[in-house]
Amino acid sequence: MLPxxxxxxxxxxxxxxxxxxxxxxxxxxxxxxxxEIMFIGSIIAAVGYFSSGISTNGSFFIMLMSIWxxxxxxxxxxxxxxxxxxxxxxxxxxxxxxxxKG
Numbered sequence: 001m002l003p004x005x006x007x008x009x010x011x012x013x014x015x016x017x018x019x020x021x022x023x024x025x026x027x028x029x030x031x032x033x034x035x036e037i038m039f040i041g042s043i044i045a046a047v048g049y050f051s052s053g054i055s056t057n058g059s060f061f062i063m064l065m066s067i068w069x070x071x072x073x074x075x076x077x078x079x080x081x082x083x084x085x086x087x088x089x090x091x092x093x094x095x096x097x098x099x100x101k102g
Contacts, residue, residue, distance in 0.1 A: 007048020014041030026093050028085075032078040039071040 014037055021034025043064065050060045 004048040004052040007051065008045050011041045011043070011045025011048060014038070014044060017041070028081060028093075029078065032074060035074060036071060039067055039074075043067055 018034045018036075018038030018041060021037065022031050025031055025034065046060065046063060046067075
């Protein structure tokens with residue numbers, strides 16, 4: 001089994017990869033997927049931290065479920081934006097979005 005420091009390092013690597021994706025891209029879908037990678041990195045780091053034998057009394061499970069709930073709602077919002085903008089044949093460049101009028 002890998003030591004917990006390896007899990008934390010991999011989680012930090014995924015989180016840094018997500019930050020780089022958000023900073024480097026202007027495409028809405030790529031930004032949302034980079035945020036999803038940041039969520040995955042935080043989950044991996046949390047698993048590495050709590051696998052070291054710290055007594056959590058269920059707080060880790062609640063935190064993990066909260067992160068998964070936010071990540072899944074983000075994917076739902078991404079799909080809604082994609083369908084809305086594709087139907088109006090608008091661009092996905094974030095810097096060109098001024099408003100989302102109905």
